[in-house]
Amino acid sequence: MATLHLLSRSPFADTSGASCLRLLGAGDGLLLTGDAVYALHSGSRPLEVLSQLPGDRPVFALAEDLEARSLTAPDFVHVVNYAGFVELTLRFERTNSWL
Numbered sequence: 001m002a003t004l005h006l007l008s009r010s011p012f013a014d015t016s017g018a019s020c021l022r023l024l025g026a027g028d029g030l031l032l033t034g035d036a037v038y039a040l041h042s043g044s045r046p047l048e049v050l051s052q053l054p055g056d057r058p059v060f061a062l063a064e065d066l067e068a069r070s071l072t073a074p075d076f077v078h079v080v081n082y083a084g085f086v087e088l089t090l091r092f093e094r095t096n097s098w099l
Contacts, residue, residue, distance in 0.1 A: 002027040004092035008034035011046040016098040021049065024057050029092055031060040031085065032077075040071055051076060060088060 005028060011017040017039060024030060030053075032039060039046035040061060050059055051074065060078045062085060073079050080088065089095050 001093040002029070003094040003096050004029045004031060004088050006031050006033060006095065006097040007036035007039075009098070010035035011039045011044075017046065020098045021053075024053070026054070026056050029058045029060060029088065031062070031080075031088060033062045033065050033085075035065075035069075037061050037065045037069055037071055040066070040073055040077060047074070060084075 003025070005020050005024060007017050007020055007030065009016055013035070017036065020030070030050075038044075039050060041047060053059065058078060059076065060080050061073050063079045063081050066073055066079065
């Protein structure tokens with residue numbers, strides 16, 4: 001079953017992102033919210049890791065959180081608004097929030 005993994009903590013202050021990536025399977029998606037969008041900071045190691053994920057593991061980022069932190073998502077990241085967030089929870093069979 002495909003799972004949508006939700007990350008909200010900064011990869012620079014927490015290890016939940018690394019744990020999540022170890023369990024991210026084929027067909028799973030990753031949604032970055034809150035401070036987790038800092039993983040998309042240009043030139044960062046977290047961005048490098050995310051950019052190397054297989055194409056069957058899409059990465060999403062919440063537009064409002066990117067805007068609040070003055071970040072721009074790279075091309076491989078799908079930017080969604082809150083309505084898109086809800087659609088993702090319906091698209092994937094399960095949702096797992098990494099606290």
